[in-house]
Amino acid sequence: MRRAVLVVALAACESTSSSTPPPPAPKRVAASTESNIHRADYVGPEACGACHADEYARWTMSLHRVMNANVSDPGAVIGNFDNATVHYAGGEARFTHDANGYAMTVGRVHYRVTRTIGKRALQEYVGIEDGHTDEVRLPFGWWPRAGGWMPQVAFDPWLAESDFHPYEPVRAPWAERCPWCHSTYAFEQRIARGSGPEHLGHGMEQLFVAEPKDDRLDVAAQVTTGISCESCHLGGRAHAKGGDIHFVPQGAQARRDAEVPHEPFDDERHDARVINAVCAQCHSGPSPRLADHTALRNSSEALDLGASPCTGIKCTDCHDPHRADARSDEARSNEACVYCHDSLADATAARAHAGPGHERTSCLDCHMPKIVMGIDRYVRTHRISSPTDPAILGAGEPNACNACHLDRSLAWTADALARTWNVQLDTHDWRDADTPVGELWLASPQPALRVMAANLYGASLPSDAAAKLAADPLPYVRAWSVSASRASAAR
Numbered sequence: 001m002r003r004a005v006l007v008v009a010l011a012a013c014e015s016t017s018s019s020t021p022p023p024p025a026p027k028r029v030a031a032s033t034e035s036n037i038h039r040a041d042y043v044g045p046e047a048c049g050a051c052h053a054d055e056y057a058r059w060t061m062s063l064h065r066v067m068n069a070n071v072s073d074p075g076a077v078i079g080n081f082d083n084a085t086v087h088y089a090g091g092e093a094r095f096t097h098d099a100n101g102y103a104m105t106v107g108r109v110h111y112r113v114t115r116t117i118g119k120r121a122l123q124e125y126v127g128i129e130d131g132h133t134d135e136v137r138l139p140f141g142w143w144p145r146a147g148g149w150m151p152q153v154a155f156d157p158w159l160a161e162s163d164f165h166p167y168e169p170v171r172a173p174w175a176e177r178c179p180w181c182h183s184t185y186a187f188e189q190r191i192a193r194g195s196g197p198e199h200l201g202h203g204m205e206q207l208f209v210a211e212p213k214d215d216r217l218d219v220a221a222q223v224t225t226g227i228s229c230e231s232c233h234l235g236g237r238a239h240a241k242g243g244d245i246h247f248v249p250q251g252a253q254a255r256r257d258a259e260v261p262h263e264p265f266d267d268e269r270h271d272a273r274v275i276n277a278v279c280a281q282c283h284s285g286p287s288p289r290l291a292d293h294t295a296l297r298n299s300s301e302a303l304d305l306g307a308s309p310c311t312g313i314k315c316t317d318c319h320d321p322h323r324a325d326a327r328s329d330e331a332r333s334n335e336a337c338v339y340c341h342d343s344l345a346d347a348t349a350a351r352a353h354a355g356p357g358h359e360r361t362s363c364l365d366c367h368m369p370k371i372v373m374g375i376d377r378y379v380r381t382h383r384i385s386s387p388t389d390p391a392i393l394g395a396g397e398p399n400a401c402n403a404c405h406l407d408r409s410l411a412w413t414a415d416a417l418a419r420t421w422n423v424q425l426d427t428h429d430w431r432d433a434d435t436p437v438g439e440l441w442l443a444s445p446q447p448a449l450r451v452m453a454a455n456l457y458g459a460s461l462p463s464d465a466a467a468k469l470a471a472d473p474l475p476y477v478r479a480w481s482v483s484a485s486r487a488s489a490a491r
Helices: 045-049 053-059 187-194 229-233 274-280 300-307 329-341 347-354 365-368 390-394 400-404 410-421 439-444 447-460 463-470 475-486
Strands: 069-071 083-090 092-098 101-106 109-116 122-128 135-137 142-143 150-151
Touching: 045 053, 045 229, 053 365, 083 150, 101 122, 109 300, 122 142, 187 347, 274 300, 329 365, 390 410, 400 410, 439 447, 439 463, 447 463, 447 475, 463 475
Parallel strands: none
Antiparallel strands: 069 109, 083 092, 092 101, 101 109, 109 122, 122 135, 142 150
16 A cells, blocks of 8 residues: 655755765654644743743744734734725725724725735735625735735736626635634644645645544634744643643544654654655645746745755755744755755865856755745745756756846757756757747746746846736736836846
């Protein structure tokens, strides 16, 4: 019988070093009898901070904490609710704030704003329509890079404009989608959702059995509105009393064909299967993909990492989850690369490997280029790969070399790889090999490639291409491209 294992398990990778010893086999211990998955097992972040003050302090400043917030929390709201108005599709949306709180009036529909979603790059809002009780995701969001209030179709590429009716009341409950990845709740709810007919989830929840429930989160039983300590560490009540703590759910029934890790916490935190499964609870969203299955939209980082040819690398090798700010993790990420590829830890060797003209190029620039649509900018792919991948190059799709050299063709790239790195590629069947890739991607039938190209060009986007993209039939392509032409893309 085929045994179920974590979907984020990593494939083998050949290290450049033969001297790095393999990690020791983890100690096996009996499964704990303590529960850490029920609501009564959770104590909240303040209890954790009583002992873990440094981690708690970093978390209070992190983006994880504000993935959801109550609108009444100090400083939670960043949008302009000072009687601001937006005109869209023949109607008007108005944003107000008074003694009764924040409100969004869209056409004739009036919502009392109750929660925020996100904060720095994009802030969306949750609210309740007058006369109703369900909280719903509201149709306009505050998008600083694009200039302020924008309709949802401008920043949400999954929503077709033909299906967007902002002046009609929203009826889809917020609790069926957003809070599953934006808040903290007892893990038993996640297991139940994963056991449902859709089998939703890519983390630890897939290893356990529970009675299926619907897709609506029991918001009233949340631990925190926002992602806090126990979203990753699970219920800490037993630990607060001096017992063990685990990333692996305790007190749940394992599926018959599942391999559930049973090891001490110190081994769990060094076990890539465990750590990456924790992150995969949320960072495994759907996305359009390239020929090698690289995701082109954010929130699929765990799936991309799991498909990468690097054994044992963990999300936490590059990211501090308590800080949860990817912009500060570049140096740490390069250090993670040379942990295995130690022959490149020497600066001279690294420069020689990068080749002439790449003095400021890092490991990440070539092996994790910025080709993924983030929230307000393009970010690095987590599909660690080689710039010489013939599947990508042959399909004329985004590659690390041409992400910088937009004015060059794939034939030029193949020649450069042959001359500098002695990589010989068969280009006989390559598509449009002699056309500058920037032109190809801007005109691609794949909207994700059109947007990506516009953002790689940034302020240097050709005026004729900018005009064409500004008239693109897809609203998110129009919005992202206009934004990209205003300032250089983050590179």
